[in-house]
Amino acid sequence: MRQRKSVVLGMSYMCVFTCTLTVGMFALSGCGGDDAAKDDAAADGGETGATGSSDSPKVSRNGTYVDEGGRKWLAKDFPYDVWYTDPLAVARQEGKVADPGVGDPGTKPENGGEKTTDPMPASNSGSGEINWKDVVAASVLDVEMKKINNRFKAKLLTVATFNSSYLELPPHVTTMTALSAIAAQHPDEVRWKKNAKQIRDLSASMLTEKLQRGPKSYKQINEPYLNIGDILSGSRPGGLAEPNEDDAMVEYVDIGFLMKRLDIGKKWLLVNVGSEEALKENAEEIKHEAALMSALLTVTTTEGYGYFEDDDFKAFVKTMIDGSKKVSEAVDTGSFDNYQLGFSQLSQACDKCHSTYK
Numbered sequence: 001m002r003q004r005k006s007v008v009l010g011m012s013y014m015c016v017f018t019c020t021l022t023v024g025m026f027a028l029s030g031c032g033g034d035d036a037a038k039d040d041a042a043a044d045g046g047e048t049g050a051t052g053s054s055d056s057p058k059v060s061r062n063g064t065y066v067d068e069g070g071r072k073w074l075a076k077d078f079p080y081d082v083w084y085t086d087p088l089a090v091a092r093q094e095g096k097v098a099d100p101g102v103g104d105p106g107t108k109p110e111n112g113g114e115k116t117t118d119p120m121p122a123s124n125s126g127s128g129e130i131n132w133k134d135v136v137a138a139s140v141l142d143v144e145m146k147k148i149n150n151r152f153k154a155k156l157l158t159v160a161t162f163n164s165s166y167l168e169l170p171p172h173v174t175t176m177t178a179l180s181a182i183a184a185q186h187p188d189e190v191r192w193k194k195n196a197k198q199i200r201d202l203s204a205s206m207l208t209e210k211l212q213r214g215p216k217s218y219k220q221i222n223e224p225y226l227n228i229g230d231i232l233s234g235s236r237p238g239g240l241a242e243p244n245e246d247d248a249m250v251e252y253v254d255i256g257f258l259m260k261r262l263d264i265g266k267k268w269l270l271v272n273v274g275s276e277e278a279l280k281e282n283a284e285e286i287k288h289e290a291a292l293m294s295a296l297l298t299v300t301t302t303e304g305y306g307y308f309e310d311d312d313f314k315a316f317v318k319t320m321i322d323g324s325k326k327v328s329e330a331v332d333t334g335s336f337d338n339y340q341l342g343f344s345q346l347s348q349a350c351d352k353c354h355s356t357y358k
Contacts, residue, residue: 136295138188174257197243250304276336316353
C-alpha cells in the first residue's frame with residue numbers, strides 16, 4: 001500500500017537581465033545626460049568595479065566577468081544570475097548585496113525570518129523527531145480531515161463528477177495522507193488515531209498512478225475513499241491489509257502536491273481576508289488555515305525530502321511558519337494591521353522560496 005515519492009529538486013536562480021539592462025546597471029550616478037554617457041563609456045572599456053581594471057582577461061566589453069568558479073558577475077558583488085525586484089536600485093547601493101530571500105548566516109533575511117540550523121520543534125526525547133504537539137493541535141487534524149472527506153463526497157458521486165474535478169483532488173489527497181501520518185505521531189488523542197496509519201496507507205494508494213478521466217482512476221480513488229469514510233465514522237472495514245509501520249513522511253507524502261495545497265491556503269487568505277471586518281467574520285477559518293499551513297510546512301523539513309540539512313530552505317520555512325503564527329495571533333487581537341504584516345511575511349517568503357527552489 002505504500003507509495004514512495006523521491007523528490008529531487010534542483011536549486012536555480014532566474015536570469016532576467018538583458019544586455020540593455022546590463023549596461024544600465026552601471027548607471028550609478030543617474031540614468032541620463034552626461035552621467036549616462038560616462039557610464040556607457042565605462043561599460044565599453046572603462047573601470048568595471050569588478051576587478052578594478054578592464055585589462056583583466058575575464059572582463060568582457062560590457063563589464064561582466066566570470067570568476068574562478070565559473071559564475072558570471074555584472075560588477076563587484078552583483079551576480080548575473082540573481083533576480084532583483086529593482087536591479088538598477090540595487091546596483092546603486094554601496095557594499096555587498098546578499099541574494100534576495102536568503103540573507104547571511106546569523107542575520108534576519110529581508111522577509112523578517114531568522115536563519116537557523118534547526119527551526120523545527122524537536123522532540124523532548126532528543127531523538128530529533130518532530131514534537132507535533134508544538135506544531136499543531138490535534139483538533140486541527142480532525143477538522144481538516146472532515147473537510148477533505150466532505151469535499152470528496154461531492155466530487156466522487158459518479159464517474160462524471162470525478163471527471164469534472166479530478167485535477168483538483170491530488171493536493172487534498174496528499175493533505176489527508178500528511179495529516180494522518182502526523183496524527184499517528186501526535187502525542188494527543190484524535191478519535192481515529194488508532195487507525196491513522198491505515199488512513200495514511202489508503203489515502204496514499206489513491207495516487208499510486210496518475211489520475212485520468214474515466215472509471216479506472218475513479219475506482220482507484222473512490223474505493224480507498226469509501227474505506228476511509230467508514231474509519232472516520234468509527235467503523236473500520238474488514239479485509240483491509242495491515243498498515244505499514246514505517247513512519248517516514250517521504251514514503252507517503254508527495255511534496256509537490258503538498259506545495260500546491262499550501263498555495264491554495266495562501267490564495268484563500270488573499271481573497272477572503274481583505275479588511276478588518278473580513279478578519280472578524282472569518283476568524284475561525286483563518287486560524288484553522290494558518291495552523292494547517294504550519295503543519296504542512298513542517299512536513300517539508302522532515303528527513304528524506306532533501307531539505308533536512310538545508311539551512312536556507314529551513315530558514316524560508318521558519319519565516320513562513322512565523323508568518324502563519326502572526327496571522328493567527330492577529331485574529332485573536334482583531335488587528336488587521338498585524339494580520340497584514342503576518343500574511344505579507346508568509347507570502348513573500350513563499351514566493352522567494354519558489355524563486356530559489358524549482
